[in-house]
Amino acid sequence: MTDLHEEYGDDAAVAAAGALAGADVVRALYGRPLDRVDKGAGDFATAADVEAERAVVAVIRAARPDDAVLGEEGGRQGAAGAARQWLVDPLCGTLNYAVGTMLVAVNVALRGGAAAVADPFGGEVFLTDGKTAWVRHEGSGDAPLTPSPATGLVDLNLDPPFPGAPRFRGADLLAHPGFATRFRPRVVSTTLAPAWVAAGRRAAYVTDGGDLRDSVHFAAGIALCRAAGCVVTGLDGAPLEQTDGGLVAAADEETHRALMAMIRG
Structure with missing residues (x-):
């Protein structure tokens, strides 16, 4: 299990160790023929999703046996009335x-607290203790x-x-005449993207x-962005606690204002 500096807090260390354990499984099974579990509507899980979640949960169970876990593949585990719950998206x-x-x-992510996002192939883990955020590069130190x-x-x-359709469609934002004059789009189809904003x-x-x-998909990325000082709201511009839904995570106020003007327009 990977140890982080004590000043980062125990929960951050647990989040990082869990994410890195899952990342080890993802790397080990990469490129192999894998069984799939059909979830419907074109969605599926692979054996790597399942095995990675088991590895993450094993770390959390060993470090925090009284906490509950919500995993994308395994659902809810642990005491129903547990005061703390971990959210796990293994792949x-x-x-x-x-x-x-x-x-x-x-x-x-620990609900309302620490979180980690591991990039299995980039050799990085993005971390927050709920107050500050940093990245650890494999073989080197930490950087804010x-x-x-x-x-x-x-x-x-x-x-x-x-x-959100027809009120909002991502494709409509791409077609907004002001978008291409200021921004360039990317679609990576993974929640590494919010970590990259941070x-x-x-x-x-x-x-x-x-x-x-x-x-389970977004909690860790949201925690990172908030701790790093990003502007994080719903698609309506309201705080996430008050929004009608969706997510806009922007590096600064100016970028957020520009995107909100396009979304509202």
Whole structure:
């Protein structure tokens, strides 16, 4: 199990160790023929999703036996009345992974607290203790996450379903005449993208959806962005606690204002 500096807090260390354990499984099974579990509507899980989740949960169980866990594949585990719950997405970007594309993430978040996003193939884990955020590079030290709009790159989630349609569609934002004059789109189809906003590699990330704060897919990325100082709201511009749904995570206020004007327009 990977130890992090004590000052980062025990929960951050647990989140990181869990995410890295899942990442080890994802790397080990990459490129192998894998059984699939059909989830309907074109969605599926692979044996790597299942095994990675088991590895993450094993770490959490060993370190925090009294906590509950909500996993994408295994559902709810642990005491129903537990005061603390971990949210686990063991392989975000399953379709990428299944076709040999190394754009995936392992997401582990303690609801309302620490979180980690591991990049299995990039050798990085993005971390937060709920107050500050940093990235650890394999074989080197830690560096603070510093958001920046400099790249002008905006990642959009264009995967169906589209619960906000017709009020909002990511494709409509791409077609907005002001978008191309200021930004360039990217679609990586994994929640590595919010971590990249926190790290200054993307100017913003935009996705449709409902309340994403407790989503196994998005909770870790949201925690990173908030701790790094990004502007994080729903598609209506309201705080996530008050929004009608969706997510806009921007590196700064100016980028957020520009995107909101296009979304509202």
